[in-house]
Amino acid sequence: MGSRRRVLTWEVPAGSVGWETAWVEVDGTTLRARGRAFGLRPDPYWLRYALRTGPGRVTRSLEVTVESELAVRKLELARDVYGVWRADGEPVAGLEDALDCDLGLSPLTSTLPVLRHRLHESPGERALVAAWVSVPELVVRPSRQHYTHLGEWPGRGRVRYVSGAFRSDLTVDRDGFVVDCPGLARRVSVA
Template sequence: MSHSPMTHVLTWEIVDNQGYETAWVDLGDGELEARGRAVGISPEPYWIGYTLRTGAEWVTRELRVTAESADGARELVLAHDGAGAWTVDGEARPDLDGALDCDLGLCPLTNSMPVLRHGLHRAGDDERTFTMAWLSVPDLTVRPSTQTYTPLGPTEDGGGLVRYESGDFRRDVEFDADGFVVDYPDLAYLIGRSSRG
């Protein structure tokens, strides 16, 4: 992490699972470290805890997730070597090759990395298609996911609208000037924020 990172505390209401998420995020020069907690009641009551660390250019290096439900607790470690190779709990996952980012299901924070890397919230780039290492919750299944992000223009607060598409799913997501999700229609919206540093 670079010198004197800015720390952000972000809380979203997660519409899709009738829950909430809070993330404590240290955002430095091209790097991000975060820890988060989430609770949801759909498709079943569950808790999620995670820690996320990126390398340079917001490229995921490690995501550690714990999920708890009526079936007990599950843990998973998703790791990227920075050169294109991924492992899940130490097992090689060549199907994820080419991905730079993780995408934790129903976690608005993990939409920030590709947006920050390419300045998409500032309409600074054209449409981009990515492969993501996507984790479903609460079962923590990992699979590759093809996602397209298209900048649509600025918002009044210095952020921007970005169209997110994956398969038949499409939403126009509002990001703030720091690259964090403000409004993800039908999925999540930001209800609390503080910053220091």
């Protein structure tokens, strides 16, 4: 199977009140994406990112730039072949078991564990740690997360996502990409 490309856009009313568009390329079990987002809170900002995974959709790198009226912040987050995460070249503690990045307010990064474990298609659940990146601050912290397959119907699946006090039952499309994340984002179509 060759590479497949998708363009996905979400309205993100939670937290920042904004939008995100991602240009995604899936090739086998690897994924590359570049995205743009904007938010209005705490202050208006623009965000752009580039995400790259290796086999099994394990994060290799996430580069993020946030621009606001007062500052430009940049983050280069990378996971090496030994599982060591670095933010701007410095090791990040607590991520020894993490395979995924989780860009705050971005429904795209919630797709990685769903796809890896096929939770949009098959019963199961996974507890994991992700490298969570706060937006717009770009601070990296460990985040304990839990994903549970809730069911499927033609062209859609349901997966429960829990992290700390946040809980949402995701609706995902047949490819595992988030369509609706109540409390965070809703995908929109230009058609």
